[in-house]
Amino acid sequence: MRHMKNETANTQAILKFYRVFYNEKRFGEGAMLLAENFINHHPGVAGQGRQGMIDDFGRHARDIFPDFHIEAKRMVAEGAFVWTHSLITGLPQGAGAVSVDIWRFENGAIAEHWDVAQGLKPDQNPASMF
Template structure:
C-alpha cells in the first residue's frame, strides 16, 4: 500500500471517529463494508448487525477524546478515552481498523478501565 493510501485510510478513520463522537451513528453505513468482520467478543459481524448493536451500546452515548492515531497500510489504530454518562474516569480504548477500498472490513479492540490516577503515575493516555 502506498503512503497516499495509508493517509487516505487515516483520514477516513479520523473523519468517521469525529462524526461518531458527535453522535452521528449514520456515518457507519458508509464507513463499514457490508461483510464487515468484528473480532470483539459479544459484538456481531456484518455491517447491519454491528450498527444495530453499536447504536445501543454505551459508546454511542459516551464522550470520546481521541489521543493518538497510527496508520500503516490498510491498518489504522486509534487510542482514545471513552467516558460514559455518569462515569468519572472512563476507559482507555484502542481500536484497530483494517480498510479495503475505502471501507472498514475488520475491527479489533482493547478496552481497559482507567484506574485512580495515583495508581498510574505516568498516566494511561
C-alpha cells in the same frame, strides 16, 4: 512499498468514523464508512456487518452509555491498517477507559476491527495512560 496517500485517507476515515458514528451518534451516516460485511472482533458485540454495527452500538448508546465519547490521542497507519490509542469517556463506571484499536481497510472501506481496553480509576494519574 508504502502507499502514503491511502494511509492518510484511512486515518482520516477513522477520525470521521469516530466523530460521526460514535460521538455524534449519526449511526447510518457513520456506518457508510464500513464495508457491508464488516467484521468486529470485539467480544461484547453481537451483530456483524454494517447493519449489525448500527443495531448493536445504537442499542448500547441508547440504553447503556448515551454519553459515550472517544478521542484518538495517537494514530499510526501502515498499509491497510490504522491503529488508534484513545480515551473513552461517558461510560457507566464513570472514569472512562483507554483503548487501542486496530482497523483494517479493504477497497477504501473499514473491513475489520480488533481492540483492547482498560478501565481508568477515578484517582488514577491522568498521565499514566497517555
